[in-house]
Amino acid sequence: MTTRRGVALALAYRQATVLVKNPSLFVPPMLFPLMNFVAFAGGLSRLSQVKGFDFAGGYTAFTFVFVLLQSAAFSGVFMGFNIARDFETGFARRLLIAASHRTGIIAGYALAALLRWLTVAIVLTIVALLAHMKIAGNGVDVIGLYTLAALVNVAGVLWASGIALRFRSTQGSPLMQTPVFLTLFLAPVYVPLDLLQGWIHAVATVNPVTYVLASGRGFISGDANDVLLAFGCGLGLVAFFAVWSFRGLRRAERAAA
Amino acid sequence: MRSVVRTFRQPAMIIPNITFPLLLLAINSNGLRAATHLPGFPTNSFLDFFIPIAFMQGALFASAIAGIDLARDIDNGFLNRLALTPMRGSAVILGQLGGAVALGTIQAAVYLAVGIAAGVRFETGVAGAAVLFILAVLIALGFGGLGIYLALRTGSGEAVQSTFPLLFFLLFLSSMNLPRDLIKAAWFRDIATANPVSYMIEAMRTLVISGWDAQALGLGFLFTFAMIALALGLSAASLKTRMART
Numbered sequence: 001m002t003t004r005r006g007v008a009l010a011l012a013y014r015q016a017t018v019l020v021k022n023p024s025l026f027v028p029p030m031l032f033p034l035m036n037f038v039a040f041a042g043g044l045s046r047l048s049q050v051k052g053f054d055f056a057g058g059y060t061a062f063t064f065v066f067v068l069l070q071s072a073a074f075s076g077v078f079m080g081f082n083i084a085r086d087f088e089t090g091f092a093r094r095l096l097i098a099a100s101h102r103t104g105i106i107a108g109y110a111l112a113a114l115l116r117w118l119t120v121a122i123v124l125t126i127v128a129l130l131a132h133m134k135i136a137g138n139g140v141d142v143i144g145l146y147t148l149a150a151l152v153n154v155a156g157v158l159w160a161s162g163i164a165l166r167f168r169s170t171q172g173s174p175l176m177q178t179p180v181f182l183t184l185f186l187a188p189v190y191v192p193l194d195l196l197q198g199w200i201h202a203v204a205t206v207n208p209v210t211y212v213l214a215s216g217r218g219f220i221s222g223d224a225n226d227v228l229l230a231f232g233c234g235l236g237l238v239a240f241f242a243v244w245s246f247r248g249l250r251r252a253e254r255a256a257a
Numbered sequence: 258m259r260s261v262v263r264t265f266r267q268p269a270m271i272i273p274n275i276t277f278p279l280l281l282l283a284i285n286s287n288g289l290r291a292a293t294h295l296p297g298f299p300t301n302s303f304l305d306f307f308i309p310i311a312f313m314q315g316a317l318f319a320s321a322i323a324g325i326d327l328a329r330d331i332d333n334g335f336l337n338r339l340a341l342t343p344m345r346g347s348a349v350i351l352g353q354l355g356g357a358v359a360l361g362t363i364q365a366a367v368y369l370a371v372g373i374a375a376g377v378r379f380e381t382g383v384a385g386a387a388v389l390f391i392l393a394v395l396i397a398l399g400f401g402g403l404g405i406y407l408a409l410r411t412g413s414g415e416a417v418q419s420t421f422p423l424l425f426f427l428l429f430l431s432s433m434n435l436p437r438d439l440i441k442a443a444w445f446r447d448i449a450t451a452n453p454v455s456y457m458i459e460a461m462r463t464l465v466i467s468g469w470d471a472q473a474l475g476l477g478f479l480f481t482f483a484m485i486a487l488a489l490g491l492s493a494a495s496l497k498t499r500m501a502r503t
Contacts, residue, residue: 027422031422031426032422035422035425035426035429036429038429038430038445039429039430039433039434041442042440042442042444042445042448043429043430043432043433043434043435043440043442043445043449044289044292044434044435045441045442046292046295046439046440046441047289047291047295049295049441050291050292050294050295051294052291053291174273178273178277182280182284185281185284185285185288186284188288189288190288190289190291190292191288191289191291195291196287196288196290196291197287197290197291198287198290199287200284200287200288
């Protein structure tokens with residue numbers, strides 16, 4: 001493993017192989033978004049009749065965007081679990097010794113998380129289309145939506161890897177997923193921002209996920225708005241958590257030395 | 258006693274299990290408040306409507322703990338050593354359920370206290386709160402029994418954990434977010450109607466928002482006792498098979 005890209009590709013290949021050989025590792029990241037999609041799109045569609053609910057694309061599309069972003073974030077978080085497990089089994093320490101460019105390690109895990117999420121996203125999209133989800137946006141809009149979700153995925157894996165590299169144990173798992181869960185659910189999940197009231201409206205207004213979600217919903221309904229703000233939030237999260245993750249890597253290196 | 262002590266020696270498992278449903282309650286009771294504007298919604302407070310879900314989630318988490326703990330006993334040979342003693346199988350199962358029931362009781366007390374502090378008002382008064390508490394503990398017993406069954410059937414903590422989302426799915430496919438008559442999608446309404454979890458939720462919900470409802474309470478307790486009987490029966494049969502194997 002001589003180049004950064006070589007390290008990343010080798011590690012991503014290994015993670016993909018582990019997933020293929022252990023379907024049980026793949027089930028939770030696949031199941032939870034599907035469960036949420038079924039529960040929200042099926043159980044809550046009446047909310048589209050609340051006065052002031054002005055989303056044009058229908059409740060299935062409204063819900064789909066949230067679930068897609070959730071699946072992206074959690075595919076990243078679940079990769080954090082894998083990193084922690086690799087430290088517990090000793091594989092990650094051997095990897096730190098063997099890799100000539102250790103930043104490639106984070107890139108490799110991120111690439112594997114992206115591949116995992118793409119699989120989930122394909123299944124989720126097929127289920128949504130079978131559920132008669134309306135996509136009013138054009139091809140560029142759809143690419144915009146999935147690119148935003150990919151940014152969320154990368155931000156998720158960088159956050160979780162930062163925790164995993166600091167704790168180097170699966171005991172850090174609740175810390176990886178709880179803040180992500182809260183940040184996602186403190187956005188306008190069930191109704192548009194204008195229909196939220198009280199403290200949750202105030203929190204959602206300053207939550208960057210709100211703008212990513214709003215733009216994603218705009219993409220799917222063919223009425224994209226605040227695109228720059230959403231991509232700015234997405235890229236900002238990636239940049240911030242990249243620093244967080246690389247500092248974690250340095251800490252893991254010091255601990256392994 | 259061992260099961261209770263062991264459960265409470267794992268604060269890393271207990272604290273998230275108690276706090277997570279409270280977080281979800283705080284978020285959803287505000288995030289879904291717009292639903293109260295729907296014509297025919299039975300209350301003005303989504304907190305009142307949603308509080309039973311905290312009890313259900315707590316019971317589900319307790320079931321996972323019960324299952325994982327027993328799976329660990331199977332894995333490290335403790336159950337095999339128990340099999341050499343004259344202890345009855347039913348005592349083994351009930352003993353293992355102790356931790357889940359103790360956790361379910363504490364969770365129910367916490368959710369009740371937090372709910373009342375946050376403004377939940379029981380239409381049925383103190384007696385209704387007491388009935389809800391009893392029903393919540395019984396539901397924790399039922400789900401704990403399912404956790405025990407899964408552990409005995411699979412003998413693996415990982416398998417119990419992977420099956421846990423399926424139990425959660427039962428909650429998702431119920432009337433947890435909206436009353437059944439307000440669910441727009443007919444297929445979802447049909448599934449929620451066939452799902453026993455809906456009746457457990459509705460029994461608790463009526464105590465909070467609409468007063469004493471004999472039918473809702475009867476169905477809620479009926480399905481809860483049926484789940485307990487089914488879970489214990491299946492667990493007993495699985496225990497026999499597992500003991501025979503060892």
